[in-house]
Amino acid sequence: MKVCPKCNVEHKKNGTFCSRSCANSRSWSDEDKKKKSEAAKTFLKDNVHPSKGKPGWKHSDEMKELKRQKSLDAWDKIGRKSKQHYAIKNRIQVSKYRATKKKAITEDSDLELIKEIYKMCPDGYEVDHMIPLVEGGLHHQDNLQYLPAMENRKKNRTQNYDKNLAIRWQDKRIIPQNPSKVHGRDC
DSSP: OEEOTTTOOEEOOSSSSSSHHHHHOOOOOHHHHHHHHHHHHHHHHHSOOTTSOOTTOSOOHHHHHHHHHHHHHHHHHHOOOOHHHHHHHHHHHHHHHHHHHTTOOOTTOOHHHHHHHHHTOOTTEEEEESSOGGGTOOOOGGGEEEEEHHHHHHHTTSOOSOGGGOEETTOOOOOOOOTTTOOSOOO
């Protein structure tokens, strides 16, 4: 049974009020406000407040730990990727985006091979376009080489760099182990 907040009459109707006249009355006197709050209090004694959760809804610390462990197990089944994997993936996508924007991808560009070139980049080196994209170079496997990070920064648009440090991806040469020359980020 519900109690009408206006006239304090018990009723079984769907709404809050017992009739339209009680619902349409816009003026609430102090007495009416008191009746309304009393009606709400009696209703809440018998029923759970709608904004309160169900009892037992809060998780204990051990339940949280169990849920975290299940989540980690699920990711282990799928196979987690390393941070390095995502860094390489990002470089591949950025270079492809830049090349697409400059219309530097041709029909004979092998994008899968270019992805592999980026993945095989040695530590301390970066994939470099021999003829820069801004100078009209293509995002093509024949225009790519490995260059130490600092040399790549120094090269910029000019072709003024130490060509002995560059490694063509087709070459199977051993990477020079000169720590004074090889600086910067991993590829």
